[in-house]
Amino acid sequence: MISYLLPKVALNRLVLTSTSLPPIGGLERVVWETAKRLVPDYEVHILTARTNETTIENEVTIHSVPPNRPFTLWYSTLLKPKLTSILAEISPSVIHFHQPLPWAYVLAKVKCPKVLSCHGLYFSLTSKRPVRGYLQRFLLPRAIGSADIVCAPSKWLAELIGESYKVDCVIVPNGVDTRIFAPMETTGRRSNVILYVGRLVPSKGVEDLLEAAKALPDYEFWLAGNGSGMIKSPPFPNVKLLGPVRDVGKLALAYNEATLCVFPSYWETFSLVGLEAMACGRAIIATKLGFSEYVEDGRDGLIVDPGRPQELIQSIKYLMENESERIKIEHNAREKALKFDWDIITRRYRALYEKLL
Secondary structure: OOOOOOOOOOOOEEEEEOOOOOOOOHHHHHHHHHHHHHOOOOEEEEEEEOOOOEEEEOOEEEEEEOOOOOHHHHHOOOOHHHHHHHHHHHOOOEEEEOOHHHHHHHOOOOOOOEEEEOOOOOOOOOOOOHHHHHHHHHHHHHHHHOOOEEEEOOHHHHHHHHHHHOOOEEEOOOOEOOOOOOOOOOOOOOOOEEEEEOOOOHHHOHHHHHHHHHHOOOOEEEEEOOOOOOOOOOOOOOEEEOOOOOOHHHHHHHHHHOOEEEEOOOOOOOOHHHHHHHHOOOOEEEEHHHHOOOOOEOOOEEEEOOOOHHHHHHHHHHHHHOHHHHHHHHHHHHHHHHOOEHHHHHHHHHHHHHHHO
């Protein structure tokens, strides 16, 4: 039972928090896509860190505060009066934190119902890094404990949070805009292109992907993502670096041009790129942790073990050489993605708010 009084205003003012907004990151896209769809039922506000002004976009009011680091220290001290003033002016009915730090920690004492969505992997209590260990022991428990409802996008992350912090964690998956990410009949599909979308870092399995490119010289490997740190130039003639593709229309076009898509990450909480590729009617090859939340191996995609490039290579060859099997998977992939349309996911968040109100 909620132990405080709701504000004496119409119960329809919703505040979402996110340190950044698109085009950066998957978490940020979750916030923005749901915010737009909640506008008909709520007066929607977003609290974020990018400037020091208030703007309105798509009927969503965005309150920005300076992006000073370290966020939790800065926002809980010198900038706390600014945050308190913004929330006092809004007088929210519900606050939905999409990060425990800094927002849920800094605003733990605000007197209204709170939802906390956990998207990252910084919840494990086993970290041996001193700074992270301090955050886990002292800051995260207060942040998570301040919420009336705690959510996670995947089953494995919900279980981790529940076990680590002794809370019931509700699963609300991420979504996809199935109108933007959809098959394009007029787009020329390539017959030998394997597409990867994501950061070009070791944890995303990029080294395994490059080993596959080296072993399969007859196929083109397109890599869309920021590679300034790991890959500065194509290591093989059949590797093409597209750079970051932040425009969703251009990204949907890239999915449609590809023959199939590959995501060999070592872990994901709940990957958006896999759903986007599937919504565009593309077969995907991905790893278990995160992708198996929506990929059924052999039916609407293929699941491989991370860190096993030979398994990845064999799966690529199988789908590229078996067109009838690939077409069957593509059809099932689009059907699966439709179940995760943002309109459906937003209704699940709306049900949580209504439960609190």
